[in-house]
Amino acid sequence: MKKEVVRLWSAPAIESELHIYSCKNDMVRPAMLVIPGGGYRQVCESTEGYPIAKRFAELGFRCFVLIYRVAPHRFPAPQLDAYKAIEYIRSNAESLNIDPDHIAACGFSAGGHLAASLSILADELGQQQNAPNGVVLAYPVISSGKCGHQGSFRNLLGKEYAKLKKHYSLDRRIVPGNAPAFVWHTAGDTVVNVENSLLFAGSMWKAGNKCELRVHQIGNHGLALGYGRKDIAPWPQMAKDFFVHNAGFRFPGDKKTADVVLTFDDATKNQFEFVAPLLKQYGFGATFFPCNFDARWREKYADTLMTPQQLAGLQKMGFEIGNHTDSHLTLTDVPSEKCEQEIAAFQKYLNDAGVENVTSFAYPCGVYNDEVVSAVKKAGFTLARTTDRSAWDVKNCDPLKIPAIPLALDSQAEFYKAIDMARPGKPVVLVLHGVPDIVHPHCNISEKFFMMMLEYLSALNCRVMGLAEAYKLLK
Numbered sequence: 001m002k003k004e005v006v007r008l009w010s011a012p013a014i015e016s017e018l019h020i021y022s023c024k025n026d027m028v029r030p031a032m033l034v035i036p037g038g039g040y041r042q043v044c045e046s047t048e049g050y051p052i053a054k055r056f057a058e059l060g061f062r063c064f065v066l067i068y069r070v071a072p073h074r075f076p077a078p079q080l081d082a083y084k085a086i087e088y089i090r091s092n093a094e095s096l097n098i099d100p101d102h103i104a105a106c107g108f109s110a111g112g113h114l115a116a117s118l119s120i121l122a123d124e125l126g127q128q129q130n131a132p133n134g135v136v137l138a139y140p141v142i143s144s145g146k147c148g149h150q151g152s153f154r155n156l157l158g159k160e161y162a163k164l165k166k167h168y169s170l171d172r173r174i175v176p177g178n179a180p181a182f183v184w185h186t187a188g189d190t191v192v193n194v195e196n197s198l199l200f201a202g203s204m205w206k207a208g209n210k211c212e213l214r215v216h217q218i219g220n221h222g223l224a225l226g227y228g229r230k231d232i233a234p235w236p237q238m239a240k241d242f243f244v245h246n247a248g249f250r251f252p253g254d255k256k257t258a259d260v261v262l263t264f265d266d267a268t269k270n271q272f273e274f275v276a277p278l279l280k281q282y283g284f285g286a287t288f289f290p291c292n293f294d295a296r297w298r299e300k301y302a303d304t305l306m307t308p309q310q311l312a313g314l315q316k317m318g319f320e321i322g323n324h325t326d327s328h329l330t331l332t333d334v335p336s337e338k339c340e341q342e343i344a345a346f347q348k349y350l351n352d353a354g355v356e357n358v359t360s361f362a363y364p365c366g367v368y369n370d371e372v373v374s375a376v377k378k379a380g381f382t383l384a385r386t387t388d389r390s391a392w393d394v395k396n397c398d399p400l401k402i403p404a405i406p407l408a409l410d411s412q413a414e415f416y417k418a419i420d421m422a423r424p425g426k427p428v429v430l431v432l433h434g435v436p437d438i439v440h441p442h443c444n445i446s447e448k449f450f451m452m453m454l455e456y457l458s459a460l461n462c463r464v465m466g467l468a469e470a471y472k473l474l475k
């Protein structure tokens, strides 16, 4: 890799540098600012600088190494050097081909304290605009408490050590909104105790921030890329995956982000009261497939079902409403006239409720045959959803036999597998019921699980749509 050296400050007395490593292709990429350790007394560039930049460059980051001021320079000189570096990277994002909203900092040991402080102290130092969008902390110095590496704090704080060491113990300073962090350490570290990382991660989780912690049993301080240890070597890839899944980092050439279609069946009231407002917050679309069930059933469970006004309300919020038959009859069991009646009766119900433009249909229980399909076609629907479990090949699939994957019982395995099936032009259609579903417990999804789903889809930067919208976009 070719290196270019930039002086961070115009004042000749400040020798801090940014080493820029050029990457071959010219697509926009996330950036990684590597901050070597050295106890705020030296900068270990040869072990925790260039080799780390090289590894992250292989993983698709555009990489930089920070050569920052250390003792006898004191706080906040190292911090200001790092902020200056991020300012340089962000303000030159266009010429450097960098995504200015996805700049991470990766620090080692005392460099970990420096990297972590960039997000945590940004307000205190008036540097919000120069804060990183994520941090990687390798065996970091965090605490100045009992487990702390006092040498680093003495070098950073000088004469102010006794007065300020508690204030710059970063585990005590974490607040909601600090940048997502990937942290790793070895339990056998005799220089910087693993407790530093435990305290950091604990405070991050308590504050509701995103943090992933990996602790290796064997190994002392300063393992950098692992020096041949196969268990430690994968951490840069894991850090990258963490940013992709938790902080919206995107890499050109990586597998495309998934297109997802959300559908909600059977008209539970919480679809209007809980699901729809949450979808709106995320900017997600969806299709709702209500039905009426039979009169006796409906009377018994009236409290749990959406009213006609609520159905119209969903459409006013911008969601698609489809037809799922009147009484949720298994259509393959009845003659086609009965099929047609079922569909027409619910169409009238929707029209009376003020719901318009109903073009999608969902087969009750996902079952269909040729007769049923022609009844649906005859009724004028352009799209119909089955529960044939595969991704939806929009261009090649019969639009009246759209496959979809039902999710229930908070199954993480089913959810992640389903999302993994999506490919460019081939969204995955998910079928959900009530959140929660008291009437049909076998279809239940809890509020907590549903919120996790939406958070994951959002972090993956998925396009989340209704059925008709996806068809229009991808056909």
Ligand SMILES: [Zn+2]
Residues within 6 Å of the ligand: 265, 266, 324, 328, 364, 365
């Ligand atoms: Zn149903």
